[in-house]
Ligand SMILES: *[C@@H]1O[C@H](CO)[C@@H](O)[C@H](O)[C@H]1NC(C)=O
Ligand SMILES: *[C@@H]1O[C@H](CO)[C@@H](O)[C@H](O)[C@H]1NC(C)=O
């Protein structure tokens with residue numbers, strides 16, 4: 001498609017808008033829907049490229065439809081995409097089997113699929129458990145085709161040890177795969193190599209003792225392994241970090257954080273880390289889960305670019321960005337920022353913000369105020385990222401609803417507490433705006449907890 005544009009001489013126009021024709025666009029934390037319009041249910045999952053066929057990408061994860069604070073096995077979902085933007089549902093590729101360790105009264109979490117070259121087969125590993133998390137096993141299933149169905153081979157404890165949060169990782173250079181998992185009642189974090197079939201573990205490579213880490217993932221960059229993890233804290237977002245080593249057997253470095261302390265990885269937990277070898281650049285993509293701790297079925301996802309500066313990794317904070325998967329190039333999408341003091345919010349609700357928020361003022365929505373603005377940009381479908389601080393208790397959520405020109409908008413933005421710090425977070429809401437639209441953002445739950453809106457960032461959807 002690019003070359004078509006080049007031929008007509010408007011390539012420079014396309015790049016001006018920084019949205020190449022086949023580019024994916026990402027709005028972190030926004031509800032994502034599949035090509036049928038249903039919410040994507042692929043939590044705690046992974047995304048790999050098919051070995052054969054058209055090289056499409058496949059996203060595997062937990063279907064948590066309808067779950068509130070927990071739930072048992074519904075199915076491992078699979079979605080297919082060529083560009084990371086449009087995802088076509090492939091159904092459940094692993095389903096509950098009655099009266100077994102993967103029945104619908106048991107737990108299947110963090111499903112991950114890798115391709116095994118020796119057997120020309122896709123191998124899925126997952127955390128398999130009893131409903132009270134007492135069994136602490138891994139499970140293995142295989143399929144000759146990436147989109148299943150996967151045949152379950154069984155659940156077991158690796159080397160007889162308990163195993164909880166986990167991933168599997170395939171070294172792209174050697175083809176050896178590894179299980180990285182929380183063990184010893186969640187205290188230890190251990191790495192074991194898999195046998196050549198990827199059916200079992202065959203040797204412990206390294207154990208981090210007493211670190212209470214989970215949600216592992218790996219990038220291999222310039223010969224070094226970057227092992228990402230989150231600290232353990234239930235469904236609460238934490239400061240994810242990583243260790244570095246030149247061998248999976250260590251020695252591993254101390255941890256480095258992926259984002260500023262207290263930013264809680266921009267409200268995510270690591271799910272999977274994807275290296276995209278584009279024709280121009282190699283790109284590092286972080287897939288995070290945003291767990292909605294009391295409405296797990298409506299948990300969202302956040303894709304963030306990972307920046308490698310030659311020695312360290314960091315998550316790039318952004319409200320909207322675009323990736324050309326074929327080329328491996330990316331950029332932030334342009335946005336229109338409307339700060340509180342440039343909004344039409346009543347003057348009496350503006351307060352000075354002590355965190356250096358853009359514009360120096362924030363709208364105090366602690367009481368029954370609202371954030372209002374007049375849209376001066378072009379008409380169309382927008383994603384509005386609400387930038388806020390909400391120093392409530394851990395696991396506290398708020399909802400913001402919107403009216404556009406007096407009409408209530410369906411759906412509401414979910415805002416999670418930023419806890420005791422003043423690092424602002426963002427929550428997206430899709431809005432259709434006309435030029436001159438009057439927008440009212442209204443807090444739906446008042447509990448007296450301080451709640452400040454710095455402003456909004458408006459993106460073309
Ligand atoms: C099922 O789990 C039990 C432990 O709870 C284990 O002994 C047994 O081998 C497992 N069987 C299969 C087929 O996964
Ligand atoms: C796993 O169990 C073996 C004994 O079966 C033990 O030697 C080893 O330390 C355990 N590994 C971890 C990470 O707990």
Ligand SMILES: *[C@@H]1O[C@H](CO)[C@@H](O)[C@H](O)[C@H]1NC(C)=O
Nearest residue numbers: 176177193194195196202203
């Ligand atoms: C484990 O399997 C890998 C292949 O996946 C192999 O290279 C390694 O030698 C095996 N280790 C042991 C201890 O069998």
Ligand SMILES: *[C@@H]1O[C@H](CO)[C@@H](O)[C@H](O)[C@H]1NC(C)=O
Nearest residue numbers: 256308309310311312313314
């Ligand atoms: C990379 O980032 C780390 C952490 O912020 C910093 O210590 C280091 O100096 C940076 N290196 C380069 C080459 O910029």
Ligand SMILES: *[C@@H]1O[C@H](CO)[C@@H](O)[C@H](O)[C@H]1NC(C)=O
Nearest residue numbers: 337338339341342358359360
């Ligand atoms: C507020 O709007 C004015 C006028 O459009 C503009 O000059 C100013 O830069 C804006 N301030 C901020 C903080 O965006």
Ligand SMILES: *[C@@H]1O[C@H](CO)[C@@H](O)[C@H](O)[C@H]1NC(C)=O
Nearest residue numbers: 351352364365366367368450
């Ligand atoms: C915001 O308003 C609440 C009452 O609605 C008040 O208690 C609080 O002090 C205000 N915050 C700031 C920063 O002025």
Ligand SMILES: *[C@@H]1O[C@H](CO)[C@@H](O)[C@H](O)[C@H]1NC(C)=O
Nearest residue numbers: 346368369370371403440442
């Ligand atoms: C927004 O808040 C102001 C001040 O509290 C109030 O006058 C107005 O009615 C509110 N608008 C809506 C749509 O709730």
Ligand SMILES: *[C@@H]1O[C@H](CO)[C@@H](O)[C@H](O)[C@H]1NC(C)=O
Nearest residue numbers: 031298411412413428429430
């Ligand atoms: C996102 O989806 C959930 C249902 O899972 C819904 O409650 C919420 O309103 C949606 N959010 C937006 C901004 O549409």
